[in-house]
Amino acid sequence: MPDEIFTKPFTQQEPLPEAAIARAVEVMRHGRLHRYNTLPGEYGEVADLEIEFADFTGARFALAVASGGYALGCALRAIGVRQGEHVLTNAFTLAPVPGAIAAVGGVPVLVEVTEDLVIDLDDLETKADRARVLLLSHMRGHICDMDRLMEIARRHDLTVIEDCAHTMGAAWKGVPSGRHGVIGCYSTQTYKHMNSGEGGLLVSDDPQVMARAILLSGSYMLYPRHRAAPASDYFEQSKYDTPNVSGRMDNLRAAILRPQLADLPQQIARWNRLYQRLEAELAGGQGLALVSRAEGESYVGSSFQFRLPAFSAPMVVDFVTRCLARGVELKWFGAKEPMGFTSRHESWHYVPPQSLPRSNAILAGLLDLRLPLSFDLDDVALIARILREELQKTRAI
Ligand SMILES: *Cc1c(COP(=O)(O)O)cnc(C)c1O
Numbered sequence: 001m002p003d004e005i006f007t008k009p010f011t012q013q014e015p016l017p018e019a020a021i022a023r024a025v026e027v028m029r030h031g032r033l034h035r036y037n038t039l040p041g042e043y044g045e046v047a048d049l050e051i052e053f054a055d056f057t058g059a060r061f062a063l064a065v066a067s068g069g070y071a072l073g074c075a076l077r078a079i080g081v082r083q084g085e086h087v088l089t090n091a092f093t094l095a096p097v098p099g100a101i102a103a104v105g106g107v108p109v110l111v112e113v114t115e116d117l118v119i120d121l122d123d124l125e126t127k128a129d130r131a132r133v134l135l136l137s138h139m140r141g142h143i144c145d146m147d148r149l150m151e152i153a154r155r156h157d158l159t160v161i162e163d164c165a166h167t168m169g170a171a172w173k174g175v176p177s178g179r180h181g182v183i184g185c186y187s188t189q190t191y192k193h194m195n196s197g198e199g200g201l202l203v204s205d206d207p208q209v210m211a212r213a214i215l216l217s218g219s220y221m222l223y224p225r226h227r228a229a230p231a232s233d234y235f236e237q238s239k240y241d242t243p244n245v246s247g248r249m250d251n252l253r254a255a256i257l258r259p260q261l262a263d264l265p266q267q268i269a270r271w272n273r274l275y276q277r278l279e280a281e282l283a284g285g286q287g288l289a290l291v292s293r294a295e296g297e298s299y300v301g302s303s304f305q306f307r308l309p310a311f312s313a314p315m316v317v318d319f320v321t322r323c324l325a326r327g328v329e330l331k332w333f334g335a336k337e338p339m340g341f342t343s344r345h346e347s348w349h350y351v352p353p354q355s356l357p358r359s360n361a362i363l364a365g366l367l368d369l370r371l372p373l374s375f376d377l378d379d380v381a382l383i384a385r386i387l388r389e390e391l392q393k394t395r396a397i
Contacts, residue, residue, distance in 0.1 A: 110356055
């Protein structure tokens with residue numbers, strides 16, 4: 001029997017819901033795309049999205065911006081990170097995270113990650129006194145023990161910003177991801193949990209921080225037109241000394257996000273069915289280690305990771321190549337050269353070189369695949385068969 005081949009693309013998301021398309025058309029018909037271009041008595045799609053997102057996360061305040069990376073930079077500026085200041089972050093994350101730190105003149109101090117792909121809290125404890133801020137990345141949707149992390153943060157007086165690019169809709173012990181630190185940052189870029197092409201959101205309960213974030217985002221003193229915002233007197237304190245770093249969201253993107261936000265809980269359930277099916281199919285696979293999840297974690301399984309801890313680099317390359325030949329596209333985080341994405345700290349030359357032996361050993365055998373909602377359970381079963389068969393064919397190289 002010939003080998004089965006998987007033919008669906010791993011980068012194809014679902015089309016936008018009809019409600020999103022209809023709302024976008026409405027915005028295009030009236031032409032008021034700029035968030036502050038509103039009629040008397042009208043707030044506009046962006047302000048409405050902010051109210052709805054604040055409600056979704058349980059935050060007091062929310063701000064919609066141009067991208068997830070912008071949200072991170074805006075958060076760092078809003079809490080006053082200065083030139084040359086050290087900022088702690090995970091050694092395993094995506095380039096926009098150290099990039100946001102570097103962009104405000106900060107110096108990333110990388111913290112090791114564990115086999116569960118979360119920040120290593122013992123390493124955090126030893127490095128905590130070297131910085132005032134931790135930009136915590138819930139990379140690939142894996143959430144660490146947030147109780148212990150926040151306890152360490154309190155003891156060392158660390159301000160925590162959460163990068164929730166992969167945890168929009170996830171939670172730790174019932175508290176939404178992004179609601180543990182001072183600011184939560186989210187992305188609505190096509191490959192995240194809501195799709196507006198580009199886009200980002202910030203949430204916070206801190207009125208001073210949020211007033212600065214709104215001023216930074218380019219509010220032209222039109223902050224009274226925000227709905228999920230602190231009272232005007234908070235802006236009085238910072239409106240003269242907060243630079244405008246324009247990065248607003250527009251009404252068109254907010255219009256297509258609002259119906260998606262309403263659908264997000266159902267979408268999360270669909271992602272998790274795919275994820276749990278793949279996990280069940282791969283359990284016990286030869287030489288393959290699954291990534292375990294803590295009990296307190298409610299995750300969104302929009303991508304899937306596994307490790308091949310005993311594989312040499314040539315063996316991983318061979319395995320990835322054979323899977324690709326059968327249509328299964330895997331990302332390998334151990335590759336020396338950044339290709340298509342960068343998540344390896346050695347390829348970020350703007351970050352001072354740091355010794356991270358444990359993270360390096362984990363990344364050397366770490367593989368990842370996307371689970372777009374354009375896949376169904378049969379697709380996932382086929383992917384699992386291909387992975388298992390190719391694992392079995394693996395020989396030491
Ligand atoms: C995508 C991503 C971001 C930034 O999102 P953009 O909207 O692409 O700027 C931040 N952190 C992680 C871990 C991401 O994957």
